[in-house]
Amino acid sequence: MNVAVFRPDDERLADAVSLLESLGSTPIADPMLAVEPTGAVPRDDADFTVLTSKTGGELAAGAEWEPGETTLCAIGDATAAACRDAGWTVDLVPEEYTSSGLVAALEDRVDGGRVEVARSDHGSVVLTDGLNDAGAFVHETVLYELVRPNGAGESVELAVGRDLDAALFTSSLTVEHWLDAASERGVRDAALAGLNDAVVGCIGAPTRETAEKSGVSVDVVPEDADFEQLARAVCGER
Structure with missing residues (x-):
């Protein structure tokens, strides 16, 4: 199960990768935010x-x-x-x-x-x-x-190829930056279609609202705005 995670490239991303591996998934580390x-x-x-x-x-x-x-x-x-x-x-x-x-x-x-x-x-x-x-x-x-890091968007290519099983959006900005990366590559429609074939998780209601307004079908929103809850809920969907 290929699971895209968009956290900043620091200990948060490392911890997310470790958690997803412990859940039996293959993390796709694709930072969409830089501080x-x-x-x-x-x-x-x-x-x-x-x-x-x-x-x-x-x-x-x-x-x-x-x-x-x-x-x-x-x-x-x-x-x-x-x-x-x-x-x-x-x-x-x-x-x-x-x-x-x-x-x-x-x-x-x-x-x-x-x-x-x-x-x-x-x-x-x-x-x-x-x-x-x-x-x-x-x-x-x-x-x-x-800001969006240079080169972000590995998971966009996977979505286009229907090789993305799940995606974990942790803020409205991660959704916006992901779609911007797809648009810059000229594959927004194909990427969005591939994303909507995957299990999409959003960390809270504001992120879900942003995603749905952009045409993203959201499958999972955890009870609490907590990354571990999000990851466990999404991985349990497949």
Whole structure:
């Protein structure tokens, strides 16, 4: 079973490959995201500071930012772990590891407060709009940009040849970049047809929505936005 995985080419991709191998699949490592730090750091005068990814936590720590008196919020266990590895106390991790989950956890607490959202350049407006609607004064800092690596698209060729059995999309941007890679090769329609013959997994509802709007048939969305759950669910489909 050839399973395409699109995580950035770091320990996340290595861990994904190991997991898929342990599940008896053949991983197709095809990174669709690369991280380009901006050099910015979160503001230090906020009542609440939100970090949305492991990468964001690591970059903030590497820049020697400190939370101080802010209430530190992390979306997901991996983000929280990166913060704790930096020696910070994480005050809130929402039960649902999504932007809407964090809004639900904070909406009764942030009215009139300053909220710093530190994340990538492709963060969902669900988070910032939701916090604004809850009465917060929201400031966003872009810690890093997400770009498509040069040469990405091995799995596109497999899809065209009907040799792709499954694909694991972990963000809306991985879907968009995959389709862009297909378009650049002049094979978007054939690649999309091949992808729709495979088992397609999306890590959460926003990724699923992006995929379906682009004509991708989504077969699996795990209960939690967790890569291991996604991989196990997809591999169990074949």
